[in-house]
Amino acid sequence: MKYWIIFSVAINAFQLTAQLTEVAELEFGNNPGNLECFIQPTSNKNRPLVLVLHGCTQSAQEAISVSGWDALAKENDFFLLAPQQQMSNNPNRCFNWFRPEDIDSLNGEAASILNMLSYCLSHYSIDTAQIFITGFSAGGQLSVSLLALTPTRFKAGAVFACGPYGLAEKPSQALKAMHGKPELTEKQLTQRVMDLHPNASIAYPSLYIYQGTDDAVVYPKCAGMLYNQWKGIKQLNTSSEKEVLLKEHPFIKRTSVGSTDNSNRVVLYQFTGLGHQIPVDPGTNPGQGGQYNLFSKDQNFWAAMQVAIDFGLVLH
Numbered sequence: 001m002k003y004w005i006i007f008s009v010a011i012n013a014f015q016l017t018a019q020l021t022e023v024a025e026l027e028f029g030n031n032p033g034n035l036e037c038f039i040q041p042t043s044n045k046n047r048p049l050v051l052v053l054h055g056c057t058q059s060a061q062e063a064i065s066v067s068g069w070d071a072l073a074k075e076n077d078f079f080l081l082a083p084q085q086q087m088s089n090n091p092n093r094c095f096n097w098f099r100p101e102d103i104d105s106l107n108g109e110a111a112s113i114l115n116m117l118s119y120c121l122s123h124y125s126i127d128t129a130q131i132f133i134t135g136f137s138a139g140g141q142l143s144v145s146l147l148a149l150t151p152t153r154f155k156a157g158a159v160f161a162c163g164p165y166g167l168a169e170k171p172s173q174a175l176k177a178m179h180g181k182p183e184l185t186e187k188q189l190t191q192r193v194m195d196l197h198p199n200a201s202i203a204y205p206s207l208y209i210y211q212g213t214d215d216a217v218v219y220p221k222c223a224g225m226l227y228n229q230w231k232g233i234k235q236l237n238t239s240s241e242k243e244v245l246l247k248e249h250p251f252i253k254r255t256s257v258g259s260t261d262n263s264n265r266v267v268l269y270q271f272t273g274l275g276h277q278i279p280v281d282p283g284t285n286p287g288q289g290g291q292y293n294l295f296s297k298d299q300n301f302w303a304a305m306q307v308a309i310d311f312g313l314v315l316h
Contacts, residue, residue, distance in 0.1 A: 031112045215276045269303075
């Protein structure tokens with residue numbers, strides 16, 4: 001059994017195809033967060049861009065390969081931007097979403113990522129109306145911060161295994177926040193985002209939230225808090241809220257509010273039996289993708305494909 005595990009890990013590592021190209025720090029400009037920058041460009045003009053943020057212990061390459069974003073981008077002709085944390089910043093290679101100095105659009109890791117995005121926009125032909133962000137765990141949490149900090153930069157976001165913006169306001173509060181504490185009301189959660197842009201009238205991006213019911217790292221109630229926070233800042237009428245079990249995947253409950261398209265909505269996907277992982281559907285048949293990994297689980301559902309459909313990057 002021991003040798004089979006080693007062999008399986010080796011096979012998995014071999015499957016992480018080298019698609020990403022590193023952009024040197026001197027090229028993308030100011031880097032106050034001390035991050036690395038990787039891209040998977042497209043040669044065609046005026047194409048969408050998806051910013052992908054990895055989880056703890058992951059690399060940028062692992063995140064896009066395990067999720068299947070590399071294959072989706074290549075097949076559907078869109079640009080990938082994948083920042084990477086350095087162990088000198090965090091020994092577990094987590095993005096520091098719980099440090100105020102790193103979730104500031106002018107400083108820290110958030111500023112580095114926004115500078116990478118500016119580099120891509122100035123050096124490649126990107127459709128500025130089609131910029132999206134997605135992330136897993138700590139990467140999902142930083143994605144939420146970037147959506148809250150710079151909402152006009154993104155058309156939509158999709159996050160996995162994370163919670164609302166502003167629940168942890170210093171490092172000592174990170175673990176409690178991952179367990180859904182403090183238990184703030186929807187109004188309090190909403191206000192933490194609104195305080196970033198006082199007196200401003202902003203159309204916040206649509207948000208798609210993915211959460212496993214068996215997640216023991218980021219408690220499932222965190223996703224519900226994020227759903228309520230985003231519903232609140234978008235001022236969506238709860239009369240439009242719908243809750244269904246997906247016909248072909250009855251273990252997935254989808255709760256949505258707002259429009260039926262990507263223009264103005266918040267959607268929560270809850271997966272029965274999923275832990276601190278992303279759902280994948282490894283295989284070569286149409287609609288299959290993603291890879292086996294510590295942070296992925298075969299649920300016959302390729303989550304990245306569903307995100308790409310929700311984003312409007314792939315026709316259903």
